[in-house]
Amino acid sequence: MKTTPIITALCLTSSVTDAFQTNHCARPLKFKHRSPALGMKSSSSIESEEGSSTGRRKTSLSVASLNSLPDNVERASILSKLNMPNIGRNDIEDVVKVLSASLLITGNTVGPSMIVLPDAVDGLGMAAGSSLFIGIYLYNLISGLLLADVAINLHESSECEVPSSFKEFVDTALKSEVAGTVMAGASLISNSCFLAFGIVHAGPLLVGMFPELGLNPTMGASAFAAMIALFSLTQTNKGLETITNAAVMVLFSSFASILLPSLSHIADPMGTFLARGTNADGFVTASAAAIPLILSSLSYQNIVPSITKLLDFDRTKTTAAIAIGSCIPMLMYLAWCFAVLGGGLDNSIASGAGAAAFAAFTMSALVGSSVAAVMSLAEECESILASVVEVDNNVELCPVQNKFSFPAVAISLTLPTIVAIALAEGGDLTGALHFNGAFITPLLYGLLPVILYQSVQKKEATADNFSISSNLPQILLGVGTMGALGQEIIQDLTSLPILS
Numbered sequence: 230m231k232t233t234p235i236i237t238a239l240c241l242t243s244s245v246t247d248a249f250q251t252n253h254c255a256r257p258l259k260f261k262h263r264s265p266a267l268g269m270k271s272s273s274s275i276e277s278e279e280g281s282s283t284g285r286r287k288t289s290l291s292v293a294s295l296n297s298l299p300d301n302v303e304r305a306s307i308l309s310k311l312n313m314p315n316i317g318r319n320d321i322e323d324v325v326k327v328l329s330a331s332l333l334i335t336g337n338t339v340g341p342s343m344i345v346l347p348d349a350v351d352g353l354g355m356a357a358g359s360s361l362f363i364g365i366y367l368y369n370l371i372s373g374l375l376l377a378d379v380a381i382n383l384h385e386s387s388e389c390e391v392p393s394s395f396k397e398f399v400d401t402a403l404k405s406e407v408a409g410t411v412m413a414g415a416s417l418i419s420n421s422c423f424l425a426f427g428i429v430h431a432g433p434l435l436v437g438m439f440p441e442l443g444l445n446p447t448m449g450a451s452a453f454a455a456m457i458a459l460f461s462l463t464q465t466n467k468g469l470e471t472i473t474n475a476a477v478m479v480l481f482s483s484f485a486s487i488l489l490p491s492l493s494h495i496a497d498p499m500g501t502f503l504a505r506g507t508n509a510d511g512f513v514t515a516s517a518a519a520i521p522l523i524l525s526s527l528s529y530q531n532i533v534p535s536i537t538k539l540l541d542f543d544r545t546k547t548t549a550a551i552a553i554g555s556c557i558p559m560l561m562y563l564a565w566c567f568a569v570l571g572g573g574l575d576n577s578i579a580s581g582a583g584a585a586a587f588a589a590f591t592m593s594a595l596v597g598s599s600v601a602a603v604m605s606l607a608e609e610c611e612s613i614l615a616s617v618v619e620v621d622n623n624v625e626l627c628p629v630q631n632k633f634s635f636p637a638v639a640i641s642l643t644l645p646t647i648v649a650i651a652l653a654e655g656g657d658l659t660g661a662l663h664f665n666g667a668f669i670t671p672l673l674y675g676l677l678p679v680i681l682y683q684s685v686q687k688k689e690a691t692a693d694n695f696s697i698s699s700n701l702p703q704i705l706l707g708v709g710t711m712g713a714l715g716q717e718i719i720q721d722l723t724s725l726p727i728l729s
Contacts, residue, residue: 327550329474330536333601334529334554336473339480339561340423340598341430341591342526345659346562347569349522352508352515355501355570359563361516365523366559368675368709371702373530373551375678380537381544382685394612395673398534402681406616412677413609416531419669420609421645422661424602427595428454428649429658434595438588450653453595454646461603461638465631469600470539476597483590487577488564495571502567517720518663520713525666526562529555530674531605606641607633667717675710679703 350358383401396413400406432450444452460472495501508515533551540546568574578587614636652658682703 323546326540327546327553329470330539330546330550331554331557332474332477333470333532333539334536334550335557336477336480336597337532337601338527338529338555338558338598339477339594340526341427341595342423342522342662343562343565343594344430345522345662346526347566349515349519350566351570352506353512353519354504354506355567356503357506357512358519358566359502361519361523362527362559362563365520365527366555368524368706369527369530369555370552371706372674372678373533373555374548375682375703375706376530376533376674377537377547377551378544379678379681379685380534381542381547384537384542394534394608395531396609396612396616399677399681402684410613412673413613415669415673416609417606419528419665419673420531420602420605421648422525422658422665422669424599424606424642425645425648425652426658426662427599427602428457428646429652429656430591431595431599432649432653434588434591438592446653446655447650450649451646453599454642454649457596457599457603458638458642460600461607461633461641462635466535466604466633467631469604473597473600476593476600479589479593480597483586483593484561484565486586487574487583487590488568490583491568491571491573491577492564494573494577495568498567498571501571504570513716514720517716521663521666521670521717522659523562523666524670524713525662527555527559528666528670528674529558530678532601535604535608603638603641604633607637610637610640668714671710671713675706675713679707679710 353361379402380398383398394413395416396409398409399412400409403409428450431453432446432448435449435452436444436446460469464472492498506512506515508518536550536554537547540550568577577583611634614634648658
């Protein structure tokens with residue numbers, strides 16, 4: 230009986246992926262002129278890039294190999310029987326681009342919130358917690374694919390590149406600057422919560438890594454924020470992607486060096502997995518506490534528009550990158566929670582090598598998630614700044630943005646850094662993550678993708694657009710969003726003294 234939800238989820242994922250890949254009709258939407266601060270490629274440059282990535286590539290046997298065949302064998306028939314794959318240099322480059330984009334998603338997702346997840350899963354039990362992780366992964370997968378489809382459709386129907394900020398994204402799709410500003414504010418709050426949470430945890434980590442420097446947590450948090458600001462101001466978007474990917478590689482290697490010994494130190498693996506939840510108030514209360522944290526920790530949709538641009542708005546590549554890049558963090562979180570709840574982690578990090586690997590793992594997670602958060606914040610700030618600055622009529626309509634401006638980076642880092650420094654000496658921002666996962670994430674990444682997708686699709690009044698099968702992913706996403714919001718509101722109301 231327990232396999233039924235998993236089979237249903239897998240079928241749903243397959244249908245969503247197929248629908249996403251096949252929906253490629255151009256829409257008659259038009260972009261408004263963009264500010265040169267935001268920068269976008271011209272349509273001619275985009276077409277040339279897409280043209281260079283298309284076409285079929287063939288490989289063949291060498292002349293020496295063909296000449297070595299017996300004379301009585303037809304070479305053409307042998308070549309056809311070999312059925313050799315057409316793998317060329319461009320194919321390898323495409324795979325590398327997909328993997329690079331997947332790592333960017335992983336780096337954006339895996340962060341310091343991993344520290345608080347074992348307690349949340351412990352209240353549910355590992356088995357129930359694993360099912361919840363899988364369900365939220367599928368929820369976010371539907372959300373990410375819908376957002377990517379909107380981004381690609383906007384690109385196909387415009388002369389400029391699709392916007393990377395949620396403000397312009399919503400402005401263009403819904404033709405409402407008010408809605409765009411509201412969504413930009415929600416995105417700023419969401420990413421600021423993660424950035425502040427990361428800076429707070431970076432302070433004590435740097436103190437422990439460099440005791441000879443005599444730092445305190447406040448100084449460590451300030452130094453970490455300054456390092457992130459330096460990266461954001463001096464590196465291009467490609468450079469920031471390279472930094473994030475490097476952090477993810479360190480994350481993988483250090484995580485493996487911690488996880489493998491930890492799993493071997495678990496005394497009763499089956500008992501750990503099947504253990505009942507420890508929350509004294511029951512399963513419903515434990516779920517209400519765990520869902521916002523897991524939902525917030527697995528969110529990555531803020532960089533989906535950027536992922537589509539990095540992959541040249543290719544549906545197949547984007548689908549693969551989103552599915553792979555968001556699945557890796559889920560597996561890492563599950564393995565992490567299992568190792569912690571089984572008691573194996575404490576033994577693994579007790580030694581000098583284990584402690585060093587744990588420090589490298591934590592720091593790489595902080596760097597990767599913080600850089601990605603600043604990129605998202607800076608995109609929104611660039612969009613807001615551009616909306617209040619007059620555009621020179623003589624400038625190019627779609628200029629290329631290679632680097633974030635100083636004002637955008639400064640605005641992105643100021644408030645999260647101030648909050649983090651104020652709480653660096655022992656403050657806790659877990660409540661901020663819970664609030665983000667309980668209210669902002671369901672609205673921003675649950676309800677908004679459905680609205681945007683419907684707005685883009687309404688231009689094509691075909692029978693498929695109104696069929697149950699084509700709208701099933703949107704229905705499930707909407708139901709899941711309403712369920713997440715509803716259970717949180719009910720829990721908050723019942724916890725009030727007047728009602729309890």
